Amino acid sequence: MPGFGGKQLEMDGSIDDKSEDSPSSSGSSQPQNLSTVVHTITAVPTAIPNQPVQVQSVIQPTQQSVIQAAGQIQTVQVEEDGEGHLVRTDPDIEKRREILSRRPSYRKILNELSSAEAPGIAKIEEDKEEEAAITSIQTTIPSYVQTSGQYGGYCIKEPTEPPSHQLPIIYGPPVPLPPARMQDSSKVRGIGDASQDSSSYKKVTAGQTIQIAAANQNELTTQGLQTITMTNAGQGAVTAAAMPAGTTIVQYTQGDGSQQFVTVPVSISPAGEVQAYQIRAPSSLPAGVVMATPTGITSPQQLAEESARKRELRLMKNRVAARECRKKKKEYVKCLENRVAVLEQQNKALIEELKQLKDLYCHKNE
DNA sequence: TCAGATCATCGTCAGGTGCG
DNA sequence: CGCACCTGACGATGATCTGA
Numbered sequence: 001m002p003g004f005g006g007k008q009l010e011m012d013g014s015i016d017d018k019s020e021d022s023p024s025s026s027g028s029s030q031p032q033n034l035s036t037v038v039h040t041i042t043a044v045p046t047a048i049p050n051q052p053v054q055v056q057s058v059i060q061p062t063q064q065s066v067i068q069a070a071g072q073i074q075t076v077q078v079e080e081d082g083e084g085h086l087v088r089t090d091p092d093i094e095k096r097r098e099i100l101s102r103r104p105s106y107r108k109i110l111n112e113l114s115s116a117e118a119p120g121i122a123k124i125e126e127d128k129e130e131e132a133a134i135t136s137i138q139t140t141i142p143s144y145v146q147t148s149g150q151y152g153g154y155c156i157k158e159p160t161e162p163p164s165h166q167l168p169i170i171y172g173p174p175v176p177l178p179p180a181r182m183q184d185s186s187k188v189r190g191i192g193d194a195s196q197d198s199s200s201y202k203k204v205t206a207g208q209t210i211q212i213a214a215a216n217q218n219e220l221t222t223q224g225l226q227t228i229t230m231t232n233a234g235q236g237a238v239t240a241a242a243m244p245a246g247t248t249i250v251q252y253t254q255g256d257g258s259q260q261f262v263t264v265p266v267s268i269s270p271a272g273e274v275q276a277y278q279i280r281a282p283s284s285l286p287a288g289v290v291m292a293t294p295t296g297i298t299s300p301q302q303l304a305e306e307s308a309r310k311r312e313l314r315l316m317k318n319r320v321a322a323r324e325c326r327k328k329k330k331e332y333v334k335c336l337e338n339r340v341a342v343l344e345q346q347n348k349a350l351i352e353e354l355k356q357l358k359d360l361y362c363h364k365n366e
Numbered sequence: 367t368c369a370g371a372t373c374a375t376c377g378t379c380a381g382g383t384g385c386g
Numbered sequence: 387c388g389c390a391c392c393t394g395a396c397g398a399t400g401a402t403c404t405g406a
Contacts, residue, residue, distance in 0.1 A: 317391085319377060325393055326375085 315378070321392065322377070329393085
């Protein structure tokens with residue numbers, strides 16, 4: 001597993017360089033306490049557990065040696081394995097291997113790395129985004145939403161002064177939608193075309209993604225709500241299987257850029273009754289994800305819709321998690337590359353130092 | 367210019383891990 | 387033990403490169 005490599009590179013079989021590779025020391029790290037060097041050991045970092053440490057100087061197995069790198073001295077127990085390799089046998093190794101046998105978290109690893117680095121490298125902080133400000137919102141589904149699952153176009157009128165932290169109420173008559181805006185949800189999403197209409201009514205795309213854009217960006221931003229994207233069932237990223245007809249995912253972006261997701265079942269009665277749902281932020285969901293709980297689901301169809309909604313929510317969360325994971329992985333790889341650069345630099349400096357000392361020693365003997 | 371190769375990105379699934 | 391989260395693996399898709 002690639003994810004294990006970096007951790008083992010640091011923890012297993014290599015010099016523990018927690019404090020030796022800060023970026024600030026890059027290029028300027030010179031060993032200071034050379035008089036304390038008993039043996040100079042070059043430990044080759046390896047991703048393979050139990051890989052023997054390659055020892056350049058001649059030392060005896062089971063001998064206490066002192067590794068000195070970038071001013072840090074460390075005692076290392078070295079033993080010979082069955083194949084003539086010299087292997088580190090620190091008492092901590094077993095414990096470390098045990099820890100490393102678990103799947104690592106890029107966040108944890110990077111934080112560990114960062115804690116050993118200079119402050120220049122940013123840690124990946126736990127998401128401390130504020131809890132969703134929206135705790136109790138009444139969403140009203142317009143009666144003209146077609147029960148086939150395909151929305152007709154409709155207008156959204158933003159309240160002149162919407163209450164703080166509340167979604168705008170969707171209402172208004174159906175409006176024919178331009179086909180071009182119904183083609184690609186990815187293009188539709190993020191449209192905040194405030195310049196397009198000066199009126200308080202908005203055209204909203206239907207079929208794939210419906211966005212509720214702010215006419216006055218500042219107005220909504222100050223209320224912590226910028227855009228709302230409604231993803232309809234059966235199209236785009238939401239498959240028909242995942243989202244039965246009449247189920248809607250509402251995604252909106254707050255002023256700070258954090259995304260919020262709401263799943264809203266749209267079961268409009270043939271009579272056109274509007275069903276209201278209470279939107280809340282349950283404790284089981286992470287910050288930023290709120291769940292719309294329909295009141296009084298009893299029929300099997302509604303149960304199926306409920307399970308489909310749950311599935312869609314799970315997929316959405318996993319999608320976000322995958323994105324986060326990839327982001328972390330990239331940062332982690334970058335961090336490792338920086339470490340490699342720093343260590344190469346230090347290795348160079350140490351080799352140079354050794355060379356100079358050897359020359360000095362030879363000259364003294366002569 | 368175009369077809370194929372290569373690469374990057376993304377969504378989804380499955381399985382491991384941590385935690386209450 | 388169940389749930390939520392994390393992450394490797396896989397396939398799909400689009401962008402870019404390359405040689406004919």
